[in-house]
Amino acid sequence: xxxxxxxLMIATMAKNLTGEVLVSSVTAFGALAALVAQKTHAPELAVxxxxxxxxxxxxxxxxxxxxxxxxVQRGIxxxxxxxxxxxxxxxxxxxxxxxxxxxxxxxxxxxxxxxxKPKVALVGSRGIPEDTSHLSQIFYYVLHHNPRSVxxxxxxxxxxxxxxxxDQYLGPWGAPTLLVTDLGVFNxxxxxxxxxVQSLHPGITLDDVQAKTGFVxxxxxxxxxxxxxxxxxxxxxxRRADPLEVRKLELLSGEQAAEKFVTIxxxxxxxxxxxxxxxxxF
Amino acid sequence: xxxxxxxxxxxxxxxDGASVTIGGSSLSRKPMALVRALARSGRKxxxxxxxxxxxxxxxxxxxxxxxxxxxxFVGFEVLGLAPHFRAARQTQQVEFEEWTEYTVxxxxxxxxxxxxxxxxxxxxxxxxxxxxxxxxxIEDPFSSQTLVAVPxxxxxxxxxxxxxxxxxxxxxxxxxxxxxxxxxxxxRTTFMSCERVLNGEELQKFGRDVQVLRIHTQGVTxxxxxxxxxxxxxxxxxxxxxxxxxxxxxxxxxxxxxYKDNMVWAExxxxxxxxxxxxxxxxxxxx
Numbered sequence: 001x002x003x004x005x006x007x008l009m010i011a012t013m014a015k016n017l018t019g020e021v022l023v024s025s026v027t028a029f030g031a032l033a034a035l036v037a038q039k040t041h042a043p044e045l046a047v048x049x050x051x052x053x054x055x056x057x058x059x060x061x062x063x064x065x066x067x068x069x070x071x072v073q074r075g076i077x078x079x080x081x082x083x084x085x086x087x088x089x090x091x092x093x094x095x096x097x098x099x100x101x102x103x104x105x106x107x108x109x110x111x112x113x114x115x116x117k118p119k120v121a122l123v124g125s126r127g128i129p130e131d132t133s134h135l136s137q138i139f140y141y142v143l144h145h146n147p148r149s150v151x152x153x154x155x156x157x158x159x160x161x162x163x164x165x166x167d168q169y170l171g172p173w174g175a176p177t178l179l180v181t182d183l184g185v186f187n188x189x190x191x192x193x194x195x196x197v198q199s200l201h202p203g204i205t206l207d208d209v210q211a212k213t214g215f216v217x218x219x220x221x222x223x224x225x226x227x228x229x230x231x232x233x234x235x236x237x238x239r240r241a242d243p244l245e246v247r248k249l250e251l252l253s254g255e256q257a258a259e260k261f262v263t264i265x266x267x268x269x270x271x272x273x274x275x276x277x278x279x280x281x282f
Numbered sequence: 283x284x285x286x287x288x289x290x291x292x293x294x295x296x297x298d299g300a301s302v303t304i305g306g307s308s309l310s311r312k313p314m315a316l317v318r319a320l321a322r323s324g325r326k327x328x329x330x331x332x333x334x335x336x337x338x339x340x341x342x343x344x345x346x347x348x349x350x351x352x353x354x355f356v357g358f359e360v361l362g363l364a365p366h367f368r369a370a371r372q373t374q375q376v377e378f379e380e381w382t383e384y385t386v387x388x389x390x391x392x393x394x395x396x397x398x399x400x401x402x403x404x405x406x407x408x409x410x411x412x413x414x415x416x417x418x419x420i421e422d423p424f425s426s427q428t429l430v431a432v433p434x435x436x437x438x439x440x441x442x443x444x445x446x447x448x449x450x451x452x453x454x455x456x457x458x459x460x461x462x463x464x465x466x467x468x469x470r471t472t473f474m475s476c477e478r479v480l481n482g483e484e485l486q487k488f489g490r491d492v493q494v495l496r497i498h499t500q501g502v503t504x505x506x507x508x509x510x511x512x513x514x515x516x517x518x519x520x521x522x523x524x525x526x527x528x529x530x531x532x533x534x535x536x537x538x539x540x541y542k543d544n545m546v547w548a549e550x551x552x553x554x555x556x557x558x559x560x561x562x563x564x565x566x567x568x569x
Contacts, residue, residue, distance in 0.1 A: 052307075053458045063360045063522060067310065067457035067515035068569045080333075080461050084384045110380060111371070115413045121371030123357035123364075126334070127383035130404040160407030169406040169428050261360075265522055269569055 003230050005182055006247045007238055008201060009141065011036060011230035012180050013095055016139060020044040022083070022092045026051045028061035028246040029141060030095040035059050036237050053078045060275060061246035062268040063261070072276040087130050090173075094131060095139045100154045103195050103215045105161030105176025105188045107132075107140060108154040115156050125158035132159040132174035143250055145181035145212050152215040162193025182251075183209050185227055190218030199225035244271055284449040287501040289319040289550070292473040296320060296439055299349075301329040303390070303437035303469055305462035306512060308336035308359045309520040311455075313443035315508040315550050316475050320441070321345050322547060331437050332356070333386045333461045337512060337525065340364040343376060344532060345546065350377040352435065354386050361525055365532040380410055385417075387461055389435035390468035401429040440469035443509045444494060445517070447476035448485040451499025452492050457515030459493055466498040473501040475508040477517060507554055507563060518567040524557055 006029070013033035017023060018041070025031035025048050034047040035058065049057040054070030055078060062069075070077060086092040098107035099122055107128065113119030132138055138159075142149050160166055161176050179186040179195065183204045190196040196218040200209065206224060210217055230238075238247070244264045252260055293316070296302065302320075306312035317338045320328075327349040330339055335356035342348045344366035356367045370376045381389070388400040401420065405411050411419070411430065418431045442462050444453040453474050455462060466472040474494060479502065485492060511528070513520035531541035544556050554560055 050458055052460070064309070064513060064519040065569065067513075068519070070458075071456065071516035077458070079459050079463075080383075080387060084387065087384075110409075115380070115409065117374060118372055121363070121368045124353050124355040124380050125382050125408065125410050126355040129382040129406075129408045129410055130384045132408070133403040133406050156413075157407070157409040163407075165407040170403065173403070174407075269519070272569065 001229060001232070003235055006251055007230050007235055008227065009180055009182065010238055010247065011234040012185060012227055013139065013141060014040070014234065016137075016178055017045060017093055018042045020046065022046045022048060022055070022086045024048055024051050024092065024094040025059050025066065026094065027097055027250065028242065029097070029250060031059040031061055032238050032242055032247055033095055035241050036234050039237050040233065048078070049073075049075055052080055052083050059241065060272060061242050062244065062272070063246070063265055065268055065272050068272060072272065084130060087127070088134050090134060090136050092135060093137060093139065095141050096128060096131070096159070097141055097143070098159070100149055100151050101140055101142060101179060102151050102154045102161065104163050104193060105179070105195065106154045106157045106163070107159040107161070108156045110156040110158045112155055128159035133170050134173050136173065137177045138174060139177055140179045142179065142181045145183045145209070147212060147214040150181065150213050162188060183212065194218055196220065197224060199227040201227045202229065244268055285451045285496075285499060285502050286449050286479070287473070287503055289316055289475065289503050289505065292316065292501050292503065293320045293323040293325070295471065296323070296325055298325055299327045300325070300438040301331060301436070302439045302441060303331040303435075303465045304335070304338050305440065305442040305460060305465050306338070306509070307334040307458065307460040308355070308357060309512045309525070310458060311443055311460065311509050311514050312336060312338045312512040313441045313475050313508060314338060314510060314512060315505045315553075316441045316443070316473065317341060318546050318553065321347065331386070331435055333383055335367075336364065337528065340366045341546070343367055343370050344538065345542070348376055350379065352379045352381055352386070354381050354383040358525060358529070361522060361529060365529055379416060380414055382410060385430070385432045386435070387464055388432040390437075390461070390464040392432065392434035393436045393468040394464070397434065399431040399433050401431055403429060405430045435468065437465070437469040438471065440465040440472040442466060442472065442474045442494065443505075443514065444474055444476045445514065446478050446480045446485060446488070447474055447494070447502045448480055448482045449502060450482065451494070451496035451502050452482070452485055453494030453499070454485060454488045454491045455493045456491055463493050466494050471500045472498055473503075474499055475503050475505040477504075477506055477508065477514060479504045505550055507560070508550075510557065510563070513567075516569065518563070519569055521557070521567055523566070
C-alpha cells in the first residue's frame with residue numbers, strides 16, 4: 001500500500017483520540033488526525049475548525065481560512081472562556097508540535113538558549129501551561145526527530161513534563177502521554193516517567209532512533225512493535241479532507257515548501273468554495 | 283450619543299507611557315489601521331498587553347515605541363517567527379514578560395472583577411513561573427494546595443477591530459472572538475474600528491454576535507480593511523504576500539525605512555492604494 005510519512009503519522013495520531021471532547025485544530029496534522037478519529041473509531045469527538053472555535057465543522061486544512069470554514073458550514077462559534085473551561089474540565093485534546101521535547105516530556109516553544117537572552121527567541125508558551133496542568137492526556141508530535149528537537153533537557157519548560165515539580169504541584173494532571181515523531185511512537189513509562197519506545201515506524205531501527213535522540217533512550221524488552229500502517233479508509237479520509245495537501249507543507253523545507261505554500265495560498269479559496277458554496281447571511 | 287471619532291482623535295488621547303491591550307489573534311482581526319495611526323502619533327514607551335500577538339506587536343517594536351510587552355505568544359503563525367519581536371527578545375532592547383493564554387485572560391478578568399488577583403493551576407511545573415516576576419504562588423486557605431496568583435492587569439486603553447459597530451459603540455464580531463471582549467471591559471478606555479458602521483436597528487439583528495457592549499466603549503471609527511494585513515473573517519483573509527514583504531523588509535535598514543515611509547507614514551486610504559488598491563485587495567483576499 002502506498003502511503004507517505006505524513007499519512008502514517010496522522011493515522012497514528014488519530015488512533016489516540018477518543019471520547020466526547022473538543023479537539024483543537026492548530027495544525028493540518030492535528031486537524032486531520034481529529035477528523036480521521038471522528039470518522040472511524042471516535043464519532044463523539046467535537047472537532048474544531050480553528051484552535052479556538054468552529055464546533056461541528058468538517059476541517060479543511062488551509063493557510064488562512066479556518067474561521068471562514070466555521071462561517072460557510074454554520075459551525076458553532078465558541079468563546080475563549082469556553083475553550084479554557086473545557087481545558088480545565090479535561091474535555092479538550094490537542095496535538096502539540098513543540099520545538100523541543102526532553103526525556104521527561106517537558107516541552108519548549110519559548111526560547112532556544114537562556115530565556116533572558118535567547119539565542120533564538122521563539123513564540124512564547126501560549127496555552128501549553130494550561131494544557132499541561134489540567135488534561136488527563138497530553139499528545140505531542142515532532143516532524144524532524146533529531147538531537148536538537150528530542151533533547152536531554154529543554155532550554156525552557158513551556159509545558160510541564162514529569163519530575164519533582166509535577167509530583168509536588170500537579171500530580172497526574174497534564175502529564176505527557178505520547179510523542180509521535182517521524183521515526184516512531186514514544187510513551188513516558190520509563191523510570192521516573194521518562195520517555196520509552198512504544199513502536200517504531202516501518203523500516204526504522206532502534207539504532208536509527210538512538211542516533212537521532214539527544215539522550216539514552218529507555219529500550220523495550222523483547223520484540224519492538226512496528227507502528228501499524230494506515231488503512232485504506234484512513235488514507236481516503238486524509239486525502240479527501242486535504243485536497244491541497246497542506247499536510248505536506250509541514251514536512252517540506254526550502255524551495256519545495258515555498259512553491260507549495262504559494263500554490264495553496266492561490267487555490268485555497270477555490271477549494272473552500274467548491275466544498276461549501278457560499279450562502280448569503282442576510 | 284454618537285461616539286464616532288477619527289483614528290487620529292483616538293490616538294491623540296493616548297499619552298506616552300500608556301498601557302495598551304490589543305484584540306485579535308496573531309493574523310486575525312488585529313486593529314492594524316489604529317496601530318499604524320498610533321505609530322504615526324510619535325507616542326513612546328508604550329506597554330503592550332496581548333494574548334496572541336502578531337504583526338501589531340512586531341510593527342510597534344520595529345518602530346521603537348514599545349518599552350514593555352506582556353504576551354502569551356507573538357508570532358506570524360504559518361509565516362514563522364515575528365522578526366522584530368525576535369530581535370528585541372534576543373538583544374533585550376525591550377522588557378518582556380511571558381504570560382500564558384489563560385493567565386492574560388485571568389489578569390484582565392481580575393481587573394474587571396475588581397480583585398487583586400485570580401488563582402489558577404496553569405503555570406505550575408513550568409519555567410513561566412520562574413521568568414515571570416509578576417506571578418506569585420500562594421497556598422489555598424482551605425487546603426494546602428499551591429496555586430499561581432495571577433495579578434490583575436489594568437490596561438489604560440484597548441484597541442479593537444470588529445466587523446460592524448453602531449455609533450454608540452456596540453460591536454459585532456462574526457469570526458472567532460479571541461479575547462476582545464475582555465480587553466474592552468478591562469481597559470479604562472476602549473477604541474474600536476470596524477469594517478462598517480451600521481445603525482442600531484441593523485446591528486441588533488446580529489443578536490449574540492453583538493459581543494462588545496457600548497457601556498465599555500469610548501470611541502468608534504469606520505475603517506474598511508482596518509485589519510489589513512491581518513484577516514477579518516468572514517470577509518477577507520490574511521494578506522500573506524504583504525506579510526512576507528514585511529518580513530523581508532525587516533532584514534535590512536534601507537528596506538525597513540522604505541517600508542515605514544510607504545506603509546506606516548500614510549493615511550489609511552493612501553495605505554490601501556500602496557498595497558494595491560481596494561479592487562486588487564478584493565480579488566486577492568475576499569473569501
